Amino acid sequence: ADVYGGQSVLLIDTYDTVEGARRIVRAGLTPAGVRLDSGDLNALSRAVRAVLDAGGLRSTKIFASGDLDEFRVARLVDAGAPIDAFGVGTALSTSKDVPALGGIYKLVETERDGHLVPTMKLSPAKLTYPGRKQVWRTMSGGMARGDVLATAGESGPAGTDALLACVMREGRRVSDPSPLTKIQARCRRLVTALPAGVRHLEIPEAYPVAISPTLDALCQSLTRDLAIRS
Numbered sequence: 001a002d003v004y005g006g007q008s009v010l011l012i013d014t015y016d017t018v019e020g021a022r023r024i025v026r027a028g029l030t031p032a033g034v035r036l037d038s039g040d041l042n043a044l045s046r047a048v049r050a051v052l053d054a055g056g057l058r059s060t061k062i063f064a065s066g067d068l069d070e071f072r073v074a075r076l077v078d079a080g081a082p083i084d085a086f087g088v089g090t091a092l093s094t095s096k097d098v099p100a101l102g103g104i105y106k107l108v109e110t111e112r113d114g115h116l117v118p119t120m121k122l123s124p125a126k127l128t129y130p131g132r133k134q135v136w137r138t139m140s141g142g143m144a145r146g147d148v149l150a151t152a153g154e155s156g157p158a159g160t161d162a163l164l165a166c167v168m169r170e171g172r173r174v175s176d177p178s179p180l181t182k183i184q185a186r187c188r189r190l191v192t193a194l195p196a197g198v199r200h201l202e203i204p205e206a207y208p209v210a211i212s213p214t215l216d217a218l219c220q221s222l223t224r225d226l227a228i229r230s
Helices: 019-028 041-054 069-079 180-191 213-229
Strands: 010-012 033-036 061-064 109-112 115-118 131-138 143-151 160-162 209-211
Touching: 019 033, 019 041, 033 041, 041 061, 041 069, 143 213, 209 213
Parallel strands: 010 033, 033 061, 143 209
Antiparallel strands: 109 115, 131 143, 131 160
């Protein structure tokens, strides 16, 4: 508190969380926030909020952490716990339900004699769509209504916006990186624009994605060609 003053965030659950809040009030401190890192975060946040408010520290925020994941955060939010911010560490860097994130590279286009040639995989359960792609999103009333997966060279349906843009070429950025605050704001805007049912943590609704006629025709044609070659 001596070093950071009003910007301090004080961890108060080392011994007695609520008593920690009382000592802050008695000491006349005015921290920016207090942090709860264990125990019943719903009950403790309510008790701490009451102590802080009674002591005139209504602007002091409550920050919660302690093995949080998206499900615990959702339960706390749904319960109306007076928590202003959440710190997620372990569950962010280590996925407990699927500890390994698998990534598979699939070749969809090659260059032969100066010409780009689409290719695809036909293995059962591993079918890929050929060629470079663009995704076009339909927006209505500020909400995403559905996407169309198309070839990179075709125009999207009327009233849609392209989602994919080139950011790297030959190992170099094509433009300067955006500030973190701008990236954060864009992410929030795009997530908020998704239908509420799609954003459910459990049993989410399916989001409509269609294949453009051009991409579908390319897929059918290449499937026939590959079948003949084999």
